[in-house]
Amino acid sequence: MKSRYEAAKNVFIDSIDIDDYIELSSSVTAYKQLQHSIEKPLKMILLFGRPGTGKSILLNRIQGKLKYQKEIYYFDTPAPTEKEFFQKLFKVLTQKELPKNTEVNFSALIDFCKSLRNKREIIILLDEAQMYGSEIMEKIRLLSDTRAVKFVVSLHKTEDEDLIAKEHFQSRIWEIIELKNATKEDQTAYIHKKLLKKNLFEIANSIKPKDMKLIHKFTKGNYRECNKLMFTVFEICEYYDTHEPSKINYSHIPSKIIEMSALKLGYIHV
Amino acid sequence: MYDIEPLESEWKAYQHKKKKPYYLVVLGIVLLALVSVALYKKNIIFDGYLNQFEDNNVKVSNKKNISSFSNLLLNEGLVRLETVNSPDKEAIKEEAIKSEKNEILVDIPILDIKEQSEVVDTNRKKVHLNIIKTSTASAYEDVEKRFYESHDIDDALFLARSYYKKGNYNKTETWAYEVNKIDSNLEEGLLLFIKSKYKLGRKNDALSILNTYLKKSNSADAKNLLYKIENNKL
Numbered sequence: 001m002k003s004r005y006e007a008a009k010n011v012f013i014d015s016i017d018i019d020d021y022i023e024l025s026s027s028v029t030a031y032k033q034l035q036h037s038i039e040k041p042l043k044m045i046l047l048f049g050r051p052g053t054g055k056s057i058l059l060n061r062i063q064g065k066l067k068y069q070k071e072i073y074y075f076d077t078p079a080p081t082e083k084e085f086f087q088k089l090f091k092v093l094t095q096k097e098l099p100k101n102t103e104v105n106f107s108a109l110i111d112f113c114k115s116l117r118n119k120r121e122i123i124i125l126l127d128e129a130q131m132y133g134s135e136i137m138e139k140i141r142l143l144s145d146t147r148a149v150k151f152v153v154s155l156h157k158t159e160d161e162d163l164i165a166k167e168h169f170q171s172r173i174w175e176i177i178e179l180k181n182a183t184k185e186d187q188t189a190y191i192h193k194k195l196l197k198k199n200l201f202e203i204a205n206s207i208k209p210k211d212m213k214l215i216h217k218f219t220k221g222n223y224r225e226c227n228k229l230m231f232t233v234f235e236i237c238e239y240y241d242t243h244e245p246s247k248i249n250y251s252h253i254p255s256k257i258i259e260m261s262a263l264k265l266g267y268i269h270v
Numbered sequence: 271m272y273d274i275e276p277l278e279s280e281w282k283a284y285q286h287k288k289k290k291p292y293y294l295v296v297l298g299i300v301l302l303a304l305v306s307v308a309l310y311k312k313n314i315i316f317d318g319y320l321n322q323f324e325d326n327n328v329k330v331s332n333k334k335n336i337s338s339f340s341n342l343l344l345n346e347g348l349v350r351l352e353t354v355n356s357p358d359k360e361a362i363k364e365e366a367i368k369s370e371k372n373e374i375l376v377d378i379p380i381l382d383i384k385e386q387s388e389v390v391d392t393n394r395k396k397v398h399l400n401i402i403k404t405s406t407a408s409a410y411e412d413v414e415k416r417f418y419e420s421h422d423i424d425d426a427l428f429l430a431r432s433y434y435k436k437g438n439y440n441k442t443e444t445w446a447y448e449v450n451k452i453d454s455n456l457e458e459g460l461l462l463f464i465k466s467k468y469k470l471g472r473k474n475d476a477l478s479i480l481n482t483y484l485k486k487s488n489s490a491d492a493k494n495l496l497y498k499i500e501n502n503k504l
Contacts, residue, residue, distance in 0.1 A: 270283040
């Protein structure tokens with residue numbers, strides 16, 4: 001027999017599926033800010049925040065929303081080499097495949113972009129941009145200077161990665177959008193909304209404010225960590241439900257299970 | 271199959287670790303309480319010692335005072351007074367009153383006869399009392415000080431008597447008045463008050479008080495005093 005917790009567990013599988021996007025007050029603000037920035041004649045937009053703060057899903061969502069209105073492309077993972085990155089970019093800009101045994105001439109690409117000015121407005125969303133080398137980043141900057149291509153650069157916020165912005169884009173026109181970890185209230189809404197989206201009302205109701213506080217304490221409001229923790233919580237609940245039902249309280253998720261999950265994920269230690 | 275058992279053990283260990291500070295706090299409180307109780311008890315014992323020590327001191331000072339009283343009473347040098355206790359206290363009193371020279375000696379039996387007679391009642395022995403005269407003013411001050419703390423009528427009476435014998439009639443008046451305030455029926459206090467009035471030149475006042483007293487009392491002493499005052503023989 002299937003456990004009632006299986007569906008709940010699957011809700012928290014970490015993904016950037018646009019269908020899993022949960023509208024929270026903070027994410028709506030970030031979304032609107034990004035949309036507004038894209039409308040402005042800026043060459044580059046910096047989206048940054050710690051891992052798990054929802055950058056990728058925000059880029060996905062904006063792409064999903066604007067794809068019928070604008071020429072918008074989402075580069076999810078960085079190309080392993082510069083050559084491959086420009087091949088990808090060539091395809092986007094020219095709408096053609098690069099012929100075999102050929103390489104992109106960067107100068108020619110710049111000229112091509114210049115020729116596109118006032119004809120096309122191309123938006124490229126670069127996720128995980130901290131993985132691009134400084135040389136590529138410099139070339140991206142030059143491409144953005146043509147004003148035919150607008151880049152939204154998504155970076156992890158770390159001390160080192162802030163340097164990238166400083167070194168390569170200090171003189172550029174920037175719009176900076178920072179995504180932060182969720183507050184306790186936002187995280188509570190996030191968990192509830194996620195469960196309710198799958199009609200798991202009773203389970204959503206079994207997570208009490210005290211548990212939310214504990215979850216927020218362990219995950220520090222990080223959405224990715226929250227997904228991981230909730231997945232583990234429901235995994236343990238599923239185990240008890242299937243094997244030792246006497247140990248589980250269906251009306252209330254015991255803090256014991258939350259703590260066990262935190263131990264398993266290494267948030268706390270013995 | 272989910273490996274739950276190690277996780278449960280780990281959680282138990284975590285709980286233990288989590289509660290450790292609380293246990294320590296509780297332990298600390300218990301220890302603090304125990305130490306407080308121990309200190310409190312120690313203080314009680316210490317206070318007991320202190321009280322005992324103070325009591326001893328008081329006894330010693332009382333003894334000193336008593337000896338001071340005794341020491342005050344004779345005129346010159348060391349006098350050995352040998353008294354044979356007699357059951358007839360009144361006779362001794364009267365004899366003392368009659369004798370001007372022995373006047374000082376009157377109070378010795380009054381003060382001491384009580385004690386002596388109790389002793390004699392049981393032992394029927396001769397009591398030898400060594401009385402040393404002293405002019406130490408501090409002895410009186412001690413008694414005065416003690417009186418203001420204890421309001422003991424005996425102290426006031428002692429002072430009134432002593433000052434009278436010393437000829438300090440102002441002080442006699444004061445202390446006889448204190449005696450009267452405590453016990454208005456005590457004749458000796460009243461008579462000392464009257465005598466001091468007379469000695470201070472207020473014969474009329476003295477007579478007035480004495481006559482008022484004699485209206486309700488048939489005291490021989492009072493009558494004797496009236497006779498002395500009227501004939502200026504005091």
